Amino acid sequence: MKRVILASRSPRRRELLAHLVAEESIQVLPPRSAEEAGFDGLRDWASIKSQLLNIAGDKCDDVCEQLAESGAAFHTVVAADTVGVCGDKDGNLVVLGQPPEDSNWQETVAGWFRDYYFGREHTVLTGLCVADASGARVECIATTQVAxxxxxxxxxxxxxxxDEPRGKAGGYAIQGAGSMFVESISGSLSNVIGLPLELLREILNEQNL
Ligand SMILES: Cc1cn([C@H]2C[C@H](O)[C@@H](COP(=O)(O)OP(=O)(O)OP(=O)(O)O)O2)c(=O)[nH]c1=O
Incomplete structure (x- = not known):
């Protein structure tokens, strides 16, 4: 069986991957480290995109190392990271990841809606890193505009x-009650939920999965 390893703790990514790969071929193996490089101080698209690919690449490295240590056979490793990118009132780019896990998360998410979301458009980006057993990698980014x-x-x-905003990049879930805030989207819906299926399908097809 061609085992596809999902390098993620996200149940949404697991559900989405099951649209492309048979359930029995999917194995979830999260990165050992839950720590991620941040986006502090990054204010331009090139740096933000490059950091997003670094984070997805680090998740992929972590899981490839675990697989090498255990000697487990696999066909493909899929890792991803999703963020929202908005403009502040001065036109600077602001990157929104998951809300803080402390008791102030509501305040933070309320600020995101009022400062960056209501009546405006933002971009959701998912960085993908897909590795095969030979070590070859494909890295790419999907973008979706959300109004x-x-x-x-x-x-x-x-x-x-x-509790919906918790654990969601940007603090809302477009697949849930968060959809009531969405006027329109342009681009991939699954990308907003955490795994751009159209792009991933092309990559997996090239690997004959
Ligand atoms: C914007 C948005 C995000 N999300 C979720 C999907 C992902 O679980 C999460 C993206 O956060 P990430 O920080 O990319 O991923 P994660 O920490 O949950 O998982 P991993 O183990 O792969 O690092 O946000 C939604 O479910 N719906 C949405 O509309």
Whole structure:
């Protein structure tokens, strides 16, 4: 069997991958380290994209090392990282990852909606790193534009009472109640949820999976 290793703790990525690869061929093996390089101080698209690929590449390296140590046979390793990129009021780029895990997460997410989302458009990027057993790699980025509805404090206050924003890049889930904030998207929907299926399908096809 051609085993595909998903280098991720994200249940959403697991579900999405199952649209392309048979359930029995998928094995989840998260990176040992949950620490990720950050985006602090990165203000231009080239640096942000390069850092996104570094993070996906680090996840892939971590899991390839684990596989080498255990001697397990595999066909492909898939790693990804997703962020939202918005513009602040001065036109600077701001990168939004997952909300903080502390008790202030609601305040942070409320700030993101008010400062960056309501009535505006942001970009969701997923960096992909796909390695095969020979060590060959493909790295690429999918981008999707997401336009949000005008300010709706009642909806936002209710949304913050749900747990949905936690553990989601950018603090919302387009596949869930977060869809009520979305006016339109341009580009891949699965990319926003964490794994761009169209791009990944092309890569896996090239590997004859
Ligand atoms: C924007 C958005 C993100 N998300 C989720 C998908 C991913 O789980 C998460 C992206 O965060 P990441 O930090 O890329 O991934 P992760 O830490 O959850 O998983 P990994 O182990 O692979 O590092 O955000 C949604 O589910 N829906 C959305 O609309």
């Amino acid at each position: 949000m509805v005008a300010e709706d404090d009642e909806l936002l206050n209710w949304y913050l009472t749900t």
